Amino acid sequence: xxxxxxxxxxxxxxxxxxxxxxxxxxxxxxxxxxxxxxxxxxxxxxxxxxxxxxxxxxxxxxxxxxxxxxxxxxxxxxxxxxxxxxxxxxxxxxxxxxxxxxxxxxxxxxxxxxxxxxxxxxxxxxxxxxxxxxxxxxxxxxxxxxxxxxxxxxxxxxxxxxxxxxxxxxxxxxxxxxxxxxxxxxxxxxxxxxxxxxxxxxxxxxxxxxxxxxxxxxxxxxxxxxxxxxxxxxxxxxxxxxxxxxxxxxxxxxxxxxxxx
Amino acid sequence: xxxxxxxxxxxxxxxxxxxxxxxxxxxxxxxxxxxxxxxxxxxxxxxxxxxxxxxxxxxxxxxxxxxxxxxxxxxxxxxxxxxxxxxxxxxxxxxxxxxxxxxxxxxxxxxxxxxxxxxxxxxxxxxxxxxxxxxxxxxxxxxxxxxxxxxxxxxxxxxxxxxxxxxxxxxxxxxxxxxxxxxxxxxxxxxxxxxxxxxxxxxxxxxxxxxxxxxxxxxxxxxxxxxxxxxxxxxxxxxxxxxxxxxxxxxxxxxxxxxxxxxxxxxxxxxxxxxxxxxxxxxxxxxxxxxxxxxxxxxxxxxxxxxxxxxxxxxxxxxxxxxxxxxxxxxxxxxxxxxxxxxxxxxxxxxx
Numbered sequence: 001x002x003x004x005x006x007x008x009x010x011x012x013x014x015x016x017x018x019x020x021x022x023x024x025x026x027x028x029x030x031x032x033x034x035x036x037x038x039x040x041x042x043x044x045x046x047x048x049x050x051x052x053x054x055x056x057x058x059x060x061x062x063x064x065x066x067x068x069x070x071x072x073x074x075x076x077x078x079x080x081x082x083x084x085x086x087x088x089x090x091x092x093x094x095x096x097x098x099x100x101x102x103x104x105x106x107x108x109x110x111x112x113x114x115x116x117x118x119x120x121x122x123x124x125x126x127x128x129x130x131x132x133x134x135x136x137x138x139x140x141x142x143x144x145x146x147x148x149x150x151x152x153x154x155x156x157x158x159x160x161x162x163x164x165x166x167x168x169x170x171x172x173x174x175x176x177x178x179x180x181x182x183x184x185x186x187x188x189x190x191x192x193x194x195x196x197x198x199x200x201x202x203x204x205x206x207x208x209x210x211x212x213x214x215x216x217x218x219x220x221x222x223x224x225x226x227x228x229x230x231x232x233x234x235x236x237x238x239x240x241x242x243x244x245x246x247x248x249x250x251x252x253x254x255x256x257x258x259x260x261x
Numbered sequence: 262x263x264x265x266x267x268x269x270x271x272x273x274x275x276x277x278x279x280x281x282x283x284x285x286x287x288x289x290x291x292x293x294x295x296x297x298x299x300x301x302x303x304x305x306x307x308x309x310x311x312x313x314x315x316x317x318x319x320x321x322x323x324x325x326x327x328x329x330x331x332x333x334x335x336x337x338x339x340x341x342x343x344x345x346x347x348x349x350x351x352x353x354x355x356x357x358x359x360x361x362x363x364x365x366x367x368x369x370x371x372x373x374x375x376x377x378x379x380x381x382x383x384x385x386x387x388x389x390x391x392x393x394x395x396x397x398x399x400x401x402x403x404x405x406x407x408x409x410x411x412x413x414x415x416x417x418x419x420x421x422x423x424x425x426x427x428x429x430x431x432x433x434x435x436x437x438x439x440x441x442x443x444x445x446x447x448x449x450x451x452x453x454x455x456x457x458x459x460x461x462x463x464x465x466x467x468x469x470x471x472x473x474x475x476x477x478x479x480x481x482x483x484x485x486x487x488x489x490x491x492x493x494x495x496x497x498x499x500x501x502x503x504x505x506x507x508x509x510x511x512x513x514x515x516x517x518x519x520x521x522x523x524x525x526x527x528x529x530x531x532x533x534x535x536x537x538x539x540x541x542x543x544x545x546x547x548x549x550x551x552x553x554x555x556x557x558x559x560x561x562x563x564x565x566x567x568x569x570x571x572x573x574x575x576x577x578x579x580x581x582x583x584x585x586x587x588x589x590x591x592x593x594x595x596x597x598x599x600x601x602x603x604x605x606x607x608x609x610x611x612x613x
Contacts, residue, residue: 161346163333166363
């Protein structure tokens, strides 16, 4: 009984620690006060101001745009690479397999700095594509891990079965591999999206002047005086992400049920 | 040329020769088992025929045409995998229809063919189930139906029954053989299970280290193995290694001597030979007989029900003898002194 009680207290402490700050942020976005101070007075003022704050909206859109392209590239790259890796006997396999995961261990700070140095050396200007490349490098390992795990759980002989029944490689991918891999592609893409969306350090190094992403915008607005608009935009994004997660989980559950009922 | 002809087929993986210039031919409708321990090259042979690997040397002919340059999806070969490899996201009906769709059958024809195939494997009414909802034996049947419905020119079975439990396996063996005969399809069955190979096959090719050691009917392989590997791989056997002297005397490596059964041994020289005798071919007497015999003592008895296995100590060797437990014979007991012998026609004299 006592043990159960202690476990409960622990759980509560941990969850409070995890979610209380977020709850406070969401609450404060509906607070009238300019300085996040109490007493609480309900208001949608900051959401109205947000709607008029073009900088914040623009940087949010840039972030979503970068994250979406990153996710798309990561899914395509990871799927192609892993499909090749699981069936190849090439000696390169071992190297590519580890090189692709390696960025996980490189601090983003160092990665950002080194890309910047390289640009300097080549005498190139910072541009949007370089930013994208950076984001893809850091997000790809996550997508790869999710897709690889799924591929390894599949019986590779189903591809051979498909071939023996008369289907060429493309048909086999379309009718067998893709449907079975789809839930993992979705999950891997979402992970890449979140990693990219969240990233501050790399974007800070690589963003072309005159543009900014949401994390950069939030960072600089804290420096120059915080307004609860930041609370509002964060709440909007949290709500957006939650809806996406619910959507993805539903789709994955449905497709898994469809596969394995 | 025979229906399926394999000529000089070789394959290496990373400088490791796994298939060493094998040759064989079988006629249409034959059920051939490739039998051997793991790593003997049997699965590689199958994968080369299916087109999943490409040979370094040699050719494969089916019905007089070579298929060497065709990709797997153009070979029209039916395959049943050890894991069945059913498509998990498709129903039983869709699994079976898959090969027909690739061949551009009309919807109506597909429906007809699928229900015919399901009837053949006794799974009518299972069209809309998912593979996960089927037992191992049923999945096996779906895999067989899926492979046969495309009317392949050859059926390849890769250890296809190994995943089933023993009783189901025996049932499936009989069913598989019946269907194979009905359809009349030339079949290549890869297995390490000698009993399965014996039960199913018209012909068995025993393989070892990338070579075919012996290829013949099950009866001939059992009766006349070419060497001790085949004799011990197919069934059990006693091996006595030594030299044949005059007067049909056989001198074992440990020096003990006995008389071989009456036969002309003049063909054999002074080299070492291995005498191979099956446990069930040995005759036991409890009184000393007049014909050539060996004396021994019962060391161990294993009772199997209809049979008993005896381990006999004789000539410094352990000899296995198997006897029917019928009403004409008393069971032997440990420490019984016995006299045993065999007919010349039941012994194989091997060189290796």
